[in-house]
Structures are given as C-alpha cells and as structure tokens.
Amino acid sequence: MKQMIVSCDPNETRMALLDKGELVEFASERSSGKGIAGNFYKGKVMNVLPGIQAAFVDIGQKKNGFLYIDDVLHPHMDKQPSVKPNIAELIHPGQELIVQVTKEPSGSKGAKLTTHYSLPGRWLVYMPYADYIAVSKKVSTDQERTRLRHLGEKLRQDEEGLILRTVAEGEHDDAIASDLLMLRGLWKQIVVRAERQRPPAELHRDLGLVERMLRDVFHPEEDQFITDDTACMERVKQFLSGITSTKEAAQVELYRDSEPILQRFGVEEKLYHDFQRRIWLEGGSYIVWDQTEALTVVDVNTGKFTGGATLEETVTQTNIAAAQEIARLLRLRDTGGIIIIDFIDMDQDSNRRLVIEALEKVLIQDRTKAHIVGWTRLGLLEMTRKKAREETASFAYQTCSVCHGTGKIASWIRD
Incomplete structure (x- = not known):
C-alpha cells in the first residue's frame, strides 16, 4: 500500500509518497511561481x-x-x-x-x-497528431497488451496517437473510451483558444501537484491519501470522484493531530538522511552523491561492510544494495540528465549483470523514463534519466549564500 502525505499552507504545498513506509517521492509547489512543464x-x-x-x-x-x-x-x-x-x-x-x-x-x-503535443489522462496519453498506438511496457501480460492495442486502434480517429498507460491494465473499455473523449475535447478547446488569442498566450495549464500525483500514481482501492488541510481534502475527493467511483474516493483522510504531518510520518527525518552527500546503507556500506552542472556522479564504497565469504562476494553484495538505493534516490531527488555510477570493481561479468538487474528492478517503478547505457572501459556505469521539472533538492534545501554549495572553508581564513 502507498500513502500520499500532503501538507498545505498558504505559501506552499508539499507532497510525500511512501511505499510500504519507504519514502520514494517528494515534491513541492509554491503558491506563487508554479511550474510550467506540460502547459x-x-x-x-x-x-x-x-x-x-x-x-x-x-x-x-x-x-x-x-x-x-x-x-x-x-x-x-x-x-x-x-x-x-x-x-x-x-x-x-x-x-x-x-x-x-x-x-x-x-x-x-x-x-x-x-510541437509533439501530448495530454495525459487517467488511463491513456492523447497525442492529436502522432498517428500511432503504444502500450506501456509495464503492462504485465502479452494478452492484455494486445487487448489494449486493439482497443486503441478501434477508438482513435484520423491521425490521433494514443499511449495506453500501465494503470489501464484490466480497466473496462468504456472507462478508457470516456478518458479519450475527455482528452479529445480538451485538445479542441486548446485549438479554439489559439484561434482567438494573440501570442504570447497561455492556452492550457497542466494539473497542479496534488491532482497530477493522484492521476499518475494513486490507486483508490489500495492507497491512502492523508492531508492536514480541509480544502485540499475536499478538492481531492471531488477530483477522485471524477475518475473513480464515490466508494473508491473514500480513501481520503484528514489529519487532525497537533504534531506537523510530515514530522508525524517521519518524512522530514527521511529527507534529512536521503539528501546528505554521504548516504549510509544497511550493513555499513555507503554511497557518495555529487551533483555537477553537467552530470551526477555517485561513488559506491564498502565502508564498514565485510559480509561476504570472498572479496568478490562482498563487493557484489555491496554493489547490489547500492544499486537498489541509487534507483530509489534518483526517483526521490528527481535527478535528471547524465548519471555516472562508480561501483566497486567486480571481476565476473555475471556479477555485473546482477547489479544492473537490481538497478532495473527498482527503476521500473519510476514513472520517469531512465535508460542504462552500460559499462565503460573504466568500469563506470553510464545511464540517463529524463528531466522535466526542477530537482527535488532545489526546494528541499537552499544553497548556502556563503560557500555557494562548495562546503569548504578557505585555508587562509582565520578565526
């Protein structure tokens, strides 16, 4: 079960997504200066x-x-x-x-x-001129992928393109058709507005943070939504009733305790741990996370971990644990662009494959597309991850105005 924890105040909305108690996503949206991605x-x-x-x-x-x-x-x-x-x-x-x-x-x-327009809905993504049908690779069976593909071909018109999302798996045809009808109407509204207005003009604004997360990751029959704001709770119930049944929308709760909601669910403590430069893993190993303007570099170290019977086994276990944590942190920090991971050297190709498999297993849960390029001659793992919005760190922490993020004191400065 997943929990969406939302804290609201007049200036900012903060959202944490917990999956079986583990923090996997965190995002913030200020009342002023909202993002424009998707608009x-x-x-x-x-x-x-x-x-x-x-x-x-x-x-x-x-x-x-x-x-x-x-x-x-x-x-x-x-x-x-x-x-x-x-x-x-x-x-x-x-x-x-x-x-x-x-x-x-x-x-x-x-x-x-x-100009490759796309409008995401609950069950599908609508592309008015793409002229193709695609089905999420995360749909579990070939039979269901075939059903969704045939349904998409049946529903689309002219040059329309459709991507059937993972959550469409097992969904009734009528619900998917209704989603398409809504998105098709939204696109027509955008076109009409464009004909009437002079540039520059905003034609359509994407959903806000909370509604976007509900649309993309929330499963009313399984998940729990908790907020400390009555207005947010009512808005969420109304939104969910539009995409699910009223019964399913009852998974929304209002938090009433005096202790801050993010503190009560351990989110602040988890953020403090997960946004350190050095992050300790279970068993005593650790990773070092460095961000540059061009790329992100992650270094893996055994630290205090001595678990395996042989050096190769110890190194492999450390790398697998690090790969799982790195994949989670990429999603949590919403890190994009080029990512270089310096795993500890392994002698056997089979062990290198185990590390990539461990990385891929966690990355498949990430809604943002990531691509593992492979190992370099120096034994570094190259990968990329798509980036559309500001990284979580940009609003979870502020850069120090004195050191500008270097965290060092000049040797010639005296007390």
Missing part, C-alpha cells in the same frame, strides 16, 4: 538559428523558449525524412504556433518546447 502556449517565433537547428519562441515567460528541429518534425518516426531539413524551411520569424513545454526553464536557459 500549452500560443507562441511567436522570434529567432531561427539554422546553425544549431533550433528556434527561440516567445511564450510570455522571462526567457524565450527553445524549440529544436526534432520537436518540429512529425512525431511519428516513420514519417520523418531520412535527412533532417534545415529548420528555416519549416518555421520562420514572426510565425505563430502552438507549443507545449517539456522542460522547465533553468538558470540562464529558457523552457524546452515541442
């Missing part, structure tokens, strides 16, 4: 730069959004030209177009944009 805008092309095959689009934010050539071509790979055309042949300065934000602006970079 739709009517934008105006300001610059087209053939040298980098990209364009900059004004969507009404502080910085223009970035639109790459791949996000302008047809979303179906089979319908893209074998040789990419010059982006200047496809769009031009002054052109108005509908774009969707796929990645939040960060630092000096504007938001990443696409």
Whole structure:
C-alpha cells in the first residue's frame, strides 16, 4: 500500500509518497511561481538559428523558449525524412504556433518546447497528431497488451496517437473510451483558444501537484491519501470522484493531530538522511552523491561492510544494495540528465549483470523514463534519466549564500 502525505499552507504545498513506509517521492509547489512543464502556449517565433537547428519562441515567460528541429518534425518516426531539413524551411520569424513545454526553464536557459503535443489522462496519453498506438511496457501480460492495442486502434480517429498507460491494465473499455473523449475535447478547446488569442498566450495549464500525483500514481482501492488541510481534502475527493467511483474516493483522510504531518510520518527525518552527500546503507556500506552542472556522479564504497565469504562476494553484495538505493534516490531527488555510477570493481561479468538487474528492478517503478547505457572501459556505469521539472533538492534545501554549495572553508581564513 502507498500513502500520499500532503501538507498545505498558504505559501506552499508539499507532497510525500511512501511505499510500504519507504519514502520514494517528494515534491513541492509554491503558491506563487508554479511550474510550467506540460502547459500549452500560443507562441511567436522570434529567432531561427539554422546553425544549431533550433528556434527561440516567445511564450510570455522571462526567457524565450527553445524549440529544436526534432520537436518540429512529425512525431511519428516513420514519417520523418531520412535527412533532417534545415529548420528555416519549416518555421520562420514572426510565425505563430502552438507549443507545449517539456522542460522547465533553468538558470540562464529558457523552457524546452515541442510541437509533439501530448495530454495525459487517467488511463491513456492523447497525442492529436502522432498517428500511432503504444502500450506501456509495464503492462504485465502479452494478452492484455494486445487487448489494449486493439482497443486503441478501434477508438482513435484520423491521425490521433494514443499511449495506453500501465494503470489501464484490466480497466473496462468504456472507462478508457470516456478518458479519450475527455482528452479529445480538451485538445479542441486548446485549438479554439489559439484561434482567438494573440501570442504570447497561455492556452492550457497542466494539473497542479496534488491532482497530477493522484492521476499518475494513486490507486483508490489500495492507497491512502492523508492531508492536514480541509480544502485540499475536499478538492481531492471531488477530483477522485471524477475518475473513480464515490466508494473508491473514500480513501481520503484528514489529519487532525497537533504534531506537523510530515514530522508525524517521519518524512522530514527521511529527507534529512536521503539528501546528505554521504548516504549510509544497511550493513555499513555507503554511497557518495555529487551533483555537477553537467552530470551526477555517485561513488559506491564498502565502508564498514565485510559480509561476504570472498572479496568478490562482498563487493557484489555491496554493489547490489547500492544499486537498489541509487534507483530509489534518483526517483526521490528527481535527478535528471547524465548519471555516472562508480561501483566497486567486480571481476565476473555475471556479477555485473546482477547489479544492473537490481538497478532495473527498482527503476521500473519510476514513472520517469531512465535508460542504462552500460559499462565503460573504466568500469563506470553510464545511464540517463529524463528531466522535466526542477530537482527535488532545489526546494528541499537552499544553497548556502556563503560557500555557494562548495562546503569548504578557505585555508587562509582565520578565526
């Protein structure tokens, strides 16, 4: 059973997801300055730069959004030209177009944009022009994947594309059809708004943090939702009643104790442990987590662990335990981009495969797509993880204004 713990105050909403008591996700949303990932805008092309095959689009934010050539071509790979055309042949300065934000602006970079539109629902993801059907790889049986694929082909119209989500497994055809009808209507509303408004204009805002998590990970028949805010509780009940039966929506509870809700469920203590640079594992081994601008580096160490009968066995056990914890922390910290893991050297290929299998087993529970590239010549494991929003650390902790995150004191400074 999973528990969604939500703490609300006038300035911020914080959400923790516990799976069998273990903290697997944490997110925060401020009342002011909400994220824009997933939002739709009517934008105006300001610059087209053939040298980098990209364009900059004004969507009404502080910085223009970035639109790459791949996000302008047809979303179906089979319908893209074998040789990419010059982006200047496809769009031009002054052109108005509908774009969707796929990645939040960060630092000096504007938001990443696409014309490969997608609208996620409870049971499926609707793509108005993708022209293909896909079924989540996490659906457990070939028979169910075939059923969902045939249903998608039956329901879609014209060039529509559909992705049947994992939660659609075993769901009734009528519920999936109803979800599609709702998303199709939402897309038509976006198109109508785009015809009526001048750029830059917001056409559609994605769901807020709580509703987004309910849509994506909450199972009313199994999971529990607990909040310390009456208004949030009522909003959640109303939202769940729209996607499930009233009976199922009864899994919502109001927390009334005087002790802060995140403290009561041990979330604050877990966050303190999981966001340290050095993270100790059961048995005495530990990992060191370093974040750079370009990538994340994780170092695995045996520490005090001496468990195995041989050195190879000790190292393998340490690496497997570390792989499981690293996969959980990638999801919890919402780390994206390039990730390099320095596991302890192993002599046997079979043991290296065991480590990757342990990593994959936990990663499959992660809604964000991750890809394990493989081992380098130096014995490092390379992987990537998609990133759309700010990492959890950016709002769980603030960078020190004195050391700017280096955590060091200059040797020439005296008390």
